Amino acid sequence: MPASAPRWTEKYRPRSLDEVLGNGKAVEELRQWARSWMAGSPITKAVILYGPAGTGKTSAALALAKEFDWDCIEMNASDARTAGMIQRIAGPASMSSTFSGQKRLVILDEADNLHGTADRGGAAAMLRLVRGTNQPVLLIANEYYEIEKPLRDAAKGIQFRSIRSTTIAQTLRSICKAEEIACDPDAVEMIAERAGGDLRSAVNDLQAAAEGQSRLMPEDVATAERDVKASIFKVLDVIFKGQKASDAQAASYDLDESPEDLIQWVDENLPLAYQGEDLFRGYECLARADVFLGRVSRRQNYGLWRYAGFLMTGGVQAAKAKARHGYVAFRPPGIWRRLGQSRKARGVRDSAATKIARRCHVSAALARAELMGFVGMLLKARKIAPKVAAELDLVAEEIALLIGSTPSTKKVQTIFEEAQRIREAETIEDIELAWHGTSQRPLEHASAASEPMKPSKTNGPGKVRAGAERTMAEPSGALPVTKAARGEEKQVGTPMAAKEGTRRQKSLFDF
Numbered sequence: 222m223p224a225s226a227p228r229w230t231e232k233y234r235p236r237s238l239d240e241v242l243g244n245g246k247a248v249e250e251l252r253q254w255a256r257s258w259m260a261g262s263p264i265t266k267a268v269i270l271y272g273p274a275g276t277g278k279t280s281a282a283l284a285l286a287k288e289f290d291w292d293c294i295e296m297n298a299s300d301a302r303t304a305g306m307i308q309r310i311a312g313p314a315s316m317s318s319t320f321s322g323q324k325r326l327v328i329l330d331e332a333d334n335l336h337g338t339a340d341r342g343g344a345a346a347m348l349r350l351v352r353g354t355n356q357p358v359l360l361i362a363n364e365y366y367e368i369e370k371p372l373r374d375a376a377k378g379i380q381f382r383s384i385r386s387t388t389i390a391q392t393l394r395s396i397c398k399a400e401e402i403a404c405d406p407d408a409v410e411m412i413a414e415r416a417g418g419d420l421r422s423a424v425n426d427l428q429a430a431a432e433g434q435s436r437l438m439p440e441d442v443a444t445a446e447r448d449v450k451a452s453i454f455k456v457l458d459v460i461f462k463g464q465k466a467s468d469a470q471a472a473s474y475d476l477d478e479s480p481e482d483l484i485q486w487v488d489e490n491l492p493l494a495y496q497g498e499d500l501f502r503g504y505e506c507l508a509r510a511d512v513f514l515g516r517v518s519r520r521q522n523y524g525l526w527r528y529a530g531f532l533m534t535g536g537v538q539a540a541k542a543k544a545r546h547g548y549v550a551f552r553p554p555g556i557w558r559r560l561g562q563s564r565k566a567r568g569v570r571d572s573a574a575t576k577i578a579r580r581c582h583v584s585a586a587l588a589r590a591e592l593m594g595f596v597g598m599l600l601k602a603r604k605i606a607p608k609v610a611a612e613l614d615l616v617a618e619e620i621a622l623l624i625g626s627t628p629s630t631k632k633v634q635t636i637f638e639e640a641q642r643i644r645e646a647e648t649i650e651d652i653e654l655a656w657h658g659t660s661q662r663p664l665e666h667a668s669a670a671s672e673p674m675k676p677s678k679t680n681g682p683g684k685v686r687a688g689a690e691r692t693m694a695e696p697s698g699a700l701p702v703t704k705a706a707r708g709e710e711k712q713v714g715t716p717m718a719a720k721e722g723t724r725r726q727k728s729l730f731d732f
Contacts, residue, residue: 229428230421233396235284241277242392243384243420250379251281255289258324258357265377267351267358269332271365272381275419278361279330281381286326291357293326325356332360333367344369351375366553383418386410392420393427397437404437411442453478453486456534457551460487461494464544466535473534480526484510484533485554491537494549499541506536566622573619580613597623600636607639611647615640 235241238248247270257264270278286293329347348371351358358376362368365378390413397404412430416423431437459472473483488507495503510532517525560567570589577596578588596613600606600623610620617628617637626633 228425229396229400230424233399233424235277235280237288238281238284241281241284243388244272244277244281244381247272247379247381248281250377251285252288254377254379255285255357259289263357265375266354267360267376269360269362269365269368269373269376269378270381271333271362271368271378273383273418274363275416275421275423276381276384277420278381279328282326282328282359282361285359289324291324291326293328295328295330327354327356327358328361329358330361331363332372333362333364344372348372348375384420385418386413386416389413389416389418389420389423393423396424396427397431400431402431402435402437404431405439408437408439408442411439453483454551456483457486457490457494458549460534460538461490461541461549462545463538466531466539469534469538470531473530480510480514480529480533484514484529485556486551487533487537489554490549490551493551494545495541499545502540503537506532506540510536569618569622573613573615573622576613576615576619593623597625600624606636607643610636610640611643614644 238252241248251268251270254264254268270281272278283293285291327350332347347360348369351372352375360368360372360376365373365380390409393409393412394404397409408430409427412423412426416426426442427437430441434441453476456469456472456476460469463469463472476483478486484507491503491507492500510529513525513529513532517523517529570593571585573596574585574589574593577592578585581588581592583592596609599609600620609615615623615637617633620636621628621630621633624633628634
């Protein structure tokens with residue numbers, strides 16, 4: 222493809238919402254949302270367009286701005302979307318309209334990919350922007366559930382589905398006609414089938430095969446079938462409604478889920494799809510699959526995964542006595558939602574257990590199981606609570622967890638503040654001891670060495686000679702040290718050694 226040739230995906234991008242193909246319901250929902258903004262009473266301040274790649278989400282967003290004559294500000298994955306950048310660029314745009322009084326559409330592409338150093342704080346900043354915006358905000362994502370839940374709850378979700386191959390083929394024929402290229406129907410059908418519902422990829426494949434030619438034949442199409450990730454919901458549909466166990470097992474091969482995750486999906490949705498004896502037999506197969514997964518974990522023999530995989534797919538499929546039909550609203554595993562809600566609390570618990578374990582010289586698991594309750598009892602005692610918190614270096618959240626309260630209560634804040642004062646006093650004391658013990662000692666040695674040895678007037682020659690002999694008996698290069706110097710050094714070093722010894726011996730039971 223020549224470098225100067227325009228990309229057909231941009232050349233034939235839809236100019237209005239009516240030209241967005243394959244997702245008429247989603248387009249109509251988007252149009253109704255925009256009309257509510259124009260009427261002054263928006264349904265929601267933001268919408269999330271989500272669905273597979275190449276289904277027209279970005280095209281619909283840009284077409285919406287053109288159709289309603291809105292200005293638009295766009296940020297995508299190529300931009301650094303930190304909290305500062307979002308506040309600097311999208312923040313002002315979301316608070317004011319254009320000079321002509323028209324709305325300004327704020328578009329954030331790949332909103333499900335706000336991760337890493339380049340996007341630090343971006344999700345929280347986007348949530349604040351959505352809640353406080355005076356202008357319409359539109360988020361675009363491939364995976365809806367990769368967006369944080371508070372942001373999902375603050376916006377309206379509009380799903381774009383994969384485009385049917387017949388619709389893709391019709392679009393490709395229209396492009397060939399506009400480019401004056403005679404296309405063989407089989408060649409167009411081949412590109413459309415291999416696109417996997419991705420219209421953008423199909424247009425790119427057509428341009429790669431047909432550009433510079435006057436006729437497109439099947440042998441000119443060199444694209445292979447795309448490796449499209451199977452949807453978990455489609456796999457569950459095959460498992461619970463299919464007719465062959467081998468089909469259910471084969472469907473799981475294209476799924477980007479580990480057996481440990483897949484069994485959670487099947488376990489959550491089995492009661493929704495099966496009833497009675499079918500449900501009993503289905504859970505029996507699922508339990509046997511779980512046994513194999515446990516053996517994989519214990520023995521590290523991942524060859525057993527194939528037995529677990531077959532039991533949780535083909536086994537569950539074969540458990541039903543008759544074919545089942547009808548719509549089933551599959552849902553993600555509930556345990557994931559509960560774990561997500563308790564993630565912060567579990568992090569505080571593990572942090573407190575680690576600090577207790579380090580101080581008591583035990584494992585974190587033992588501290589979490591047996592010592593956290595004991596430390597909580599110590600923290601409930603008013604006299605020793607600040608000392609315990611200071612010794613373990615606990616923060617307010619950890620103190621609240623251990624005593625069964627909340628970080629904002631007066632009791633927790635009092636313990637935390639007093640513990641901070643104790644730690645600050647100990648830090649100052651350590652600095653003073655270290656300064657006296659290391660910085661002053663060389664000066665004392667030097668002053669003692671610089672003093673010339675003067676014989677005492679009361680001493681006789683023999684005593685002077687004995688002193689000289691003691692000096693000469695010392696190793697070569699050693700500095701003569703007076704008794705006073707020795708006594709001073711011992712006096713300075715004693716408090717440090719005593720304090721260090723006290724710290725080594727002290728434990729939580731000393732309180």
